[in-house]
Amino acid sequence: MEGSEATCDFAEKLEKLFSGTFTSLGIITGLEVGLFDILSNFKEPKSYIEIAEKGGLKPRYVKELLGCMTSAGIVKIDPENEKYYLPENHRKFFDKSKSESCIVQYMELLPTLCTLREKVAKCYPLDGPKGVSPEQYKGYASHMSKVSAVYVNRQLLSYIDQVEGLTHMLESGVECLDLACGTGHTTVIMAERFLHSNFIGGDFMAEQLSVGRDIANSRNLTNVTLQQLNVENLPQEWTERFDFVLCHYAIHDLSNPENGLNEFRRVLKTSGIGLIADVNMHSKHSRNVDNHVASMEYGFSEVHCMPASLSFDDGWGLGAGWGVEYATQLIESCGFEVKMIESGKTVLYIVKKIAT
Known part of the structure; x- marks a missing residue:
């Protein structure tokens, strides 16, 4: 039997599901290397180099991970200067002591x-x-x-x-x-x-x-x-x-x-x-x-x-x-x-x- 959605719509659904997998893996990596803690401590947007320096991380790796996070809307970017920030209403999801939801912790599994x-x-x-x-x-x-x-x-x-x-x-x-x-x-x-x-x-x-x-x-x-x-x-x-x-x-x-x-x-x-x-x-x-x-x-x-x-x-x-x-x-x-x-x-x- 045919489904109710067009083939192209189903293909897009699969792509989104697959993309979400990489977003989840990126979040896991971000948690492991402290990316979200670093971003949460900044009061204003920072460049990927500044973020890397703050965490003692390699800038090139940080830049690629931020690309994944900004594409997915997890981290935000200022298009005027290509600087990154974690919105206040996102931060509480990554603070395990004040977590708004357990979903981030589930991702670590x-x-x-x-x-x-x-x-x-x-x-x-x-x-x-x-x-x-x-x-x-x-x-x-x-x-x-x-x-x-x-x-x-x-x-x-x-x-x-x-x-x-x-x-x-x-x-x-x-x-x-x-x-x-x-x-x-x-x-x-x-x-x-x-x-x-x-x-x-x-x-x-x-x-x-x-x-x-x-x-x-x-x-x-x-x-x-x-x-x-x-x-x-x-x-x-x-x-x-x-x-x-x-x-x-x-x-x-x-x-x-x-x-x-x-x-x-x-x-x-x-x-x-x-x-x-x-x-x-x-x-x-x-x-x-x-x-x-x-x-x-x-x-x-x-x-x-x-x-x-x-x-x-x-x-x-x-x-x-x-x-x-x-x-x-x-x-x-x-x-x-x-x-x-x-x-x-x-x-x-x-x-x-x-x-x-």
Whole structure:
């Protein structure tokens, strides 16, 4: 069947996609050599030679990189004197401590993704590997956790505020569990905000948790514990233990999401509140057409979420694109009452146990 766009339009689309790849690679290089930090410290436009001198860089390389950045509109240029500047409203995207968005940090994953792509491609043939084991994603997972921390620092507490009664409950002092917490940033942020509550954060990859422990210790937090956990097989003595359970962008990564949700339900008190945050996408591909965020999420999922899950025996390979429709259906089937709140690129599933 013919598509709705002309051949020349499709060719232009492909060219733009390819061009964007080089822009992303240029941004990665700019971050590595400090280009954006240099530009952010200037109060007025500078020549490429002045920029290079400030950073101790070779002018010819800087000039070529600036050509890529100005062509793409990342860096601006004064046509009167060919001097360069980074607009104020662009600078905050490159300042990791004040980042407006995580997209620049995600771009830094491209080299790692290219390496992982080779492993994933081998899984496609019928006689190929069934997946890529989590152990092969250690560097990727560590970086993703750091990127997530930037996002979480800005958004997590606002998510909690959107859940009726949850902020008051946490302020009063309750038992809380943060499942698949990565480096533990989410756990630490909550523990610091709600000092009267106790928080346990757990993740399958134990080596990541040292990051959160160091942060908690530096802030003298005594109400947070980070430990290795299998979300699909939590300690039996935890049945009905927690007043609040959080799982942030992780259910779709599990080898068996149903098992994970059943464990989530088991350890949550009947009176408790659960919060599941995940990607805001539709379950049907046809409903995500022309959604550039969906395209990005499918890309991450194809390289990481899906093959890591499929590497386990009977792994579901659910992936980030499970979508709000199927997610709601699956969560409800595990004995939860679900209320869904869309919050930009994230969807919040507020869950409570249905009495049996």
